Amino acid sequence: MAHDLLMLVGDYVEDWEVIVPYQALQTVGHDVDAVCPDKDAGDTVVTAVHDFTGEQTYSEKPGHTFELSATFDDIDAESYDGLVIPGGRAPEYLRTYDGVIDCVQHFFEEDKPVAALCHAPQLLNAAGVIEGRALTSYPAVRAEVESGGGEWHDGVTVDGNLVTGRVFTDHVEWISEFLDVLGTDIQHGEPMPASDD
Template sequence: MANVLIIAGDFVEDYELMVPFQALQMVGHQVTVVCPDKMAGDTVKTAIHDFEGDQTYTEKPGHLFSLNGAFAEVSATDFDGLLIPGGRSPEYLRLNATVIELVQAFADSNKPIAAVCHGAQILTAANVVKGKRVSAYPACAPEVSQAGGEYCDIAVTEAITDGNLVTAPAWPAHPAWLAQFNALL
């Protein structure tokens, strides 16, 4: 089975981290979760985003998630695929040059990359969406377009694969998103 890397940060979306972490292990993959400036055993705080009929999602405190890898020790060559959850963490993780270099290394090697919701912010910052059909949380549509990607406005329960990229608008797409990512792995 595959060795998958997940890059997370404080206030990552709870479901978008925990569900892929558990589901990918359930089908036999090795999953390592890291965060810049943190070590294995450290935690990240998560946030729960919900869709309750407002103009945008609501946010509530989530759980503490215990990391099982050290960011400083990972290399794209050690993994078969990359998963980027959404939430608030992508908005600041995309400012980390090492995160961007790591994403670009996966893309340059044409390894599977899955991103959900605001995870597309890291993909656009890494300049890996040009010419690709990409879904994301709708508020990220301008970033996808400005980075040369084709934003796909799909149902919140759907996902889209274009080459090595698998993207989805939010956590309700987990069944489709994770199945498509698993197929690439």
């Protein structure tokens, strides 16, 4: 069954953490509206590529532009079946918008599926929705998870309808677990024979 999903993004969202799930979720038949406060459908956010090259933390390089598919001010959270929050630097400032906080709280109040990756728990903590929950994050965000009353785990974690991952290297397991929570049934047909042309 196809679902209507909402994705909260912002400038300097991590490149792979927004583009890969946005495309993967659509590939299996879900509709995904990517929104950012103070921006309209057709506007773009810039992304950042976080890379792990041996330093004590990630480096940040310019990514791509990512086009928004809906307007934040026009959405109604009640019309969506699930929420996706990529990481990067976007959650750091998205948590300052009251409308974003209200939106996040709606999904938890209604026990709808939520997928959060990397720095996204910064936003979940600001929304006051992680107390008593098991979750993961980028390791440097662990302190915020624990100060918000969450139990931090080192790996993809499913707690009810909340699916969290550490970084984009968790994509396969993180997206698979989210699809499972959504109840997504993927049918694989027989491969098409190669053409003789």
